[in-house]
Amino acid sequence: MRPCRVRKPTRIGECGRNSIDTAIEFVIQPMRAPRAGTAIQVVQCIYRVLSCDGMQTRLHKVLRVEGLTGASYVLWLEGPFSAEIAPGQFAMLRTGSDWPVLLPRPFSYFDVSAAGTAASFFGKAIGPGTRALAAVRVGDEVSVSGPLGGGFPAPADGEPEPVCIAGGVGLAPFLLWTKQRATTVLYGGANREAIVAMESFPGQTTFHVATDDGSLGFHGNVLELYRSLVAAGEVDQRAPVYCCGPDPMMEAVAADCAERGVACRVSLETYMACGYGVCNGCSVAVEPAERFGGKPWARCCIHGPVFDAAELKW
Incomplete structure (x- = not known):
């Protein structure tokens, strides 16, 4: 198979959906041929589109x-x-x-x-x-x-500040958020050694920690910590929840929020191959919606990684 050549943008801003669609066609076309190239060549072809601005x-x-x-x-x-x-x-x-x-x-x-x-x-x-x-x-x-991908949206006018709930390396998306606004972060891990990187966060961040073995902070999981803080009035029960961590944790948090009528957004930690919607390797099951083209699945890399939890079929 001849090397795929994706045209570089001729002006700033030419990158975007159109050039992604062009890249998809460049990839699919040789795959339709009777003597299609190897998977490695196809992957290399996909990545050439990333030479555009943005x-x-x-x-x-x-x-x-x-x-x-x-x-x-x-x-x-x-x-x-x-x-x-x-x-x-x-x-x-x-x-x-x-x-x-x-x-x-x-x-x-x-x-x-x-x-x-x-x-x-x-x-x-x-x-x-x-x-x-x-x-x-x-x-x-x-x-x-x-x-x-797309990130966490700013709260609407008059809406309480979101509560961030993280597990393990699911803490990663929230540092940039806390640099923009005072935030309450609930951080859970298996033990003391799993609770890391809090020192990177600004002083305006309020941390509450939970460990499964009780070696640091609240003895229990991060959802139990969240429920206890809501019951004690330390966390606004109306505040939307932004969550990232292991899938079982996010599913449990999303179910709790749905039961109480609280908005919840989750950042999925999904395996990805290309990162921008070409390979469909990061597809997740969703409730069909217009933004997903009416399909029962979404590409985590371009429709997410942040989703309204109500959109997902856990």
């Missing part, structure tokens, strides 16, 4: 890697980055060389400097991809495609 693939130098407890880490990269990245948006990351797997890995933006001179990503070394990113050294290069 969704760029760049190599960024590593500034530092902050090792945390429990195999967690914060990876800092040198800019430029957009200073307009919204809380909840993500990027696809891979090391510049010696990448041990085929596809990059999705990471929420953790922090972005005011001038966009640096950005950080909060992760945990679990598989070969996340371990490779944790092992980079100062001066190494990391490939970043982003920003991608």
Whole structure:
């Protein structure tokens, strides 16, 4: 199969849905041919579309890697980055060389400097991809495609400030949010070692911590902590909930909110291949709606990763 060539945009702003559709056609066309290329060539073809403004693939130098407890880490990269990245948006990351797997890995933006001179990503070394990113050294290069997806929306006028509920590395999307407004964050983990990165948050953040074994903070899970704070009047029972963490945790929080008539938005931690709607590898079951084209599924990377919890079929 001949290399796919996706036309670069001729002007700022030409990127977007039209160029994504063009990229899809460039990918599908050779796949229709009798002698289609390999999966690797198709994936490489997909990523060429990220040369357009607003969704760029760049190599960024590593500034530092902050090792945390429990195999967690914060990876800092040198800019430029957009200073307009919204809380909840993500990027696809891979090391510049010696990448041990085929596809990059999705990471929420953790922090972005005011001038966009640096950005950080909060992760945990679990598989070969996340371990490779944790092992980079100062001066190494990391490939970043982003920003991608949609983030958490600002509350409507007169609406209470959202309560953020996080589990594990699901804390990642909320740092940018708390830098914009005073926020209550409920953070849960299995034990003391799982509660990390709180020191990165601004002083205007109010943290409540829950651990399953009671080694730090509330003894129980983060949903039980949330219910106890609502019952005690320490959290506004009308406040919308923004949630990110393991799927069972988010499903339980969403069910509790639905039962009480509280709005809930969740940021899904879904496996992704391309990051911008071409491969359908991150499809999730949803209630059919116009924004999903009437289909019973949505692409997490472009329709999310933040969803109204009521849209999802858990």
